[in-house]
Amino acid sequence: MNTQQDEVCYANSVRKGKMTRERLLWHGLQLVSVEGFRQVSVGALAKASKLSKSGVFAHFGSSEALQLALLDAAAELANKDVFEPAMQAPVGLAQLRTLFERLLGWTTRAGLPGGCPFVAAASEFDDLEGSIHDYLIKSLEHWLGLFQDIIQHAVAQGELDPSVDAKAFTWQLFGLYNMHHTMQHLMHDPDADRIALQGFETLVNTAQIHADA
């Protein structure tokens, strides 16, 4: 999804605009994380990045494009911090556990103090049509598919019962992620990690002992 046109330059293809754009995305993600997408206006981002309003606007072309770019930037962060490290783990159940463990609190590690942009966007844009809505659906489908594939790997390796409903399993894991997010950011509950991880093991145990109906 990242457009990248390397011109004839040697090693020096980094135009200044690209760097500024990344700075803008960084400031924007901080805002998104705390205030939500709809509050990230061109003006607010201009103030946060000490650029002029028109300077910011020129980078994205529209307010919706800005929001989309922010969501895309968040996805890239998640890939770096959640997906890629989990791909290092041995396939199957171990990989599933690693993926889930890294999912918990990835925003904190990524420097987003206010929580997951996708969680925020999911409730902000669920009933609104537009490019953000579409991107959200595709993105969530991608992550759901990722989990389901790994679960089926674990089944193939005999780590989980063959009758496991991969889709249901995946959604229940995402439920735990949501729960963890609310416990952590709204309630500031120190048990959030413990209960989420415990929930994961509960689900795994159930999927090992016998199948769901």
Add this chain to the structure above:
Amino acid sequence: MNTQQDEVCYANSVRKGKMTRERLLWHGLQLVSVEGFRQVSVGALAKASKLSKSGVFAHFGSSEALQLALLDAAAELANKDVFEPAMQAPVGLAQLRTLFERLLGWTTRAGLPGGCPFVAAASEFDDLEGSIHDYLIKSLEHWLGLFQDIIQHAVAQGELDPSVDAKAFTWQLFGLYNMHHTMQHLMHDPDADRIALQGFETLVNTAQIHADA
């Protein structure tokens, strides 16, 4: 041109303002459900209810008070549609199941097309301080406590294992609620009900067979 329909009012002091206020709250909840709290402005609500902006404003006194009133109205709806019916069920596991079943999709029954105002508010206000934030926390604590009490009733009746972690159990149920919400409203997945109910039974089974560590 409205002739008085209030013939006599002894102790019946249903002033007109109250009725208008309720109409405003109803329109407001529709907006909240679809667009989120921050999008429910005085002006937008005025347009939706065909009142003047000042007319709307006078009912609440501030924008934040309006949002708070909307959240409170949503809580009242939830009480009527989720809590009160569940209190009719026999205490213990049956009551827990009834409560959870009524929780799923209560907004649809209550006429809120865009989803649960509390789910929306939880991600909109989790990192923002203010009266909404405080109300959210108190409200969520209330519901969590309600679930925990019922779970402990079920334990006392021998329907669940004594070593069940009521808090963890409750949070996992709320995770299922969140999951169901996203499946339903963002993904339009027809399996949402099935998977949520299946998840409930999975949790109950686990809590019956043996305790979580």
Add this chain to the structure above:
DNA sequence: ACAAAAATAGCACGACCGTGCTATTTTAAA
């Protein structure tokens, strides 16, 4: 019927919104 009170409307203010336009500065290629 009438006066008091409540409910609603009208208007104005400064602030911010998104976005188009032009002007200026900064950067990169020649």
Add this chain to the structure above:
DNA sequence: TTTAAAATAGCACGGTCGTGCTATTTTTGT
């Protein structure tokens, strides 16, 4: 160094925001 392109700033427009003020209408109690 010159020059074209890229990046940024400045300004203006119509809108909406929340909220204070006064005016008007409608409802209510007597």
